[in-house]
Amino acid sequence: MQTSDLIKNWLEQLQASGYRVTEPRRAIVELVATADHALSPIEIYDSGRREYPRLGLVTVYRTLERLEELGLVQRVHSPDGCHRYLRAFEGHQHLLICTRCGRVEMFAGDDLDPLARRVEQATGYQVEEHWLQLFGVCPLCHA
Numbered sequence: 001m002q003t004s005d006l007i008k009n010w011l012e013q014l015q016a017s018g019y020r021v022t023e024p025r026r027a028i029v030e031l032v033a034t035a036d037h038a039l040s041p042i043e044i045y046d047s048g049r050r051e052y053p054r055l056g057l058v059t060v061y062r063t064l065e066r067l068e069e070l071g072l073v074q075r076v077h078s079p080d081g082c083h084r085y086l087r088a089f090e091g092h093q094h095l096l097i098c099t100r101c102g103r104v105e106m107f108a109g110d111d112l113d114p115l116a117r118r119v120e121q122a123t124g125y126q127v128e129e130h131w132l133q134l135f136g137v138c139p140l141c142h143a
């Protein structure tokens, strides 16, 4: 999907869910839909305010929550304990996230089955899914 279609699609879904699309909310959608890296609410707030000085941090959090409920964005965790938000992707993904700039790569390869078996044996659980995020420093940041 092209970026402009993606933004239009997200705004339509927000509206369909009973959410009024105001200019500040549109700015938030544009930022998150087009970003190639995971953004913190504060980063979204700072960038959004350049265009809409009256944008509030509460609006940023609420809009992100709503986008997350709609399955359009995913929350990613950082080792520093703060959350960042990233466009949701189709299908099962493994994420690699730069702790300095928030850049995100997907990677394939799933050697987790043996681990899941061991955990099942040790705990009696039936493991059904996993969510894998690795953190590191990207080539641009450690160059």
Ligand SMILES: [Zn+2]
Binding pocket: 098, 099, 100, 101, 102, 103, 137, 138, 139, 140, 141
């Ligand atoms: Zn980086």
Ligand SMILES: [Zn+2]
Binding pocket: 092, 093, 094, 109, 110, 112, 130, 132
């Ligand atoms: Zn996997």
